[in-house]
Amino acid sequence: MARICVYLGSREGRSPEFLQTARHLGQLLAERGHTLVYGGARIGLMGELANAVLDNGGEVIGVMPDHLVDREQAHLGLTELIRVRNMHERKASMAAHADAFLALPGGIGTLEELFEIWTWGYLGLHEKPLGLLNIVDFYTPLLDFLDSTVAHGFLTPATRDMMLDAQTPNALLDALEASLNGRKG
Template sequence: MARFCVYLGSRSGNHPEFRQAAIALGSALAKRGHTLVYGGARVGLMGELANAVLDTGGEAIGVMPDHLVEREQAHFGLSELIRVHDMHERKATMAANADAFMALPGGIGTLEELFEIWTWGYLGLHEKPLGVLNVQDFYSPLLTFLDSTVGHGFLNAPTRDMLLDATTPDTLLDALEAQLQG
């Protein structure tokens, strides 16, 4: 099966639906036989997602820089925790270990990771599918903005279309799996 890299918050946010979506996605990944690759934290949505994967019998691989491990953010109950030197190595390691990418709600780190991996796809550095889980319309303003960048001539439609979006974990997984199968 595939390895899905998931970018998401180390905080839980202020809607219970964010937590519920992380748990539902984790369970769905494990039930479908997929492996989770993520940032390795035990807190926030990150911890909820990893715990759901593990509780459903799946495999969860975390990638975390030493300075965050030392700040006691690491989830030591994972199938594997890969320690790296810095954030750049973390993102490269996560990308190298993934077949597809998705983002759940999160802050600037989540957005930075999503945009970097999307840019890498645009530049031809990978051909892996990516999407966002639009829980509680979290990504709706961003998706509208991205559509406007096409209208203003700063982003071409095929590049915009690389970023899939769905409102439920199963719908997003179905779309990403379809692209993986080709």
């Protein structure tokens, strides 16, 4: 099955639905036979997602720069923890280990990682699907903004369509899997 890179917060956020959905996504990743690739932390949504995958018999690859191991409290119970020198190597390693990408709610780091991988796809550096899990409309303002960039001529509809979105983990995983299967066929 696929290795799915998930970008998400090292904080829990204010809505209990963020944690619940991270746990549910982790369960589904394990049940569907996917390996989680993520930033390697044991705290926040990141830790909840990793624990849910592990608790359900799945595999988890974490990637963390040396300088963040203590700051983000590295998860030491992963299938594999890859330590790298810096954030550039972290993002490159996560991308190299992934077949698809998705984002849960998070802050500037989550957005930066997501937009970089989207840009890499736009530039033809990869053909891997990506999407947003729009829990409790967290990403609705961003999706509206992206639609506005199309309307104003700064983004093509085809580039906008590269960013899949769904409100449930099942729906987003279905879309990513369909894209992966279409790419193989």
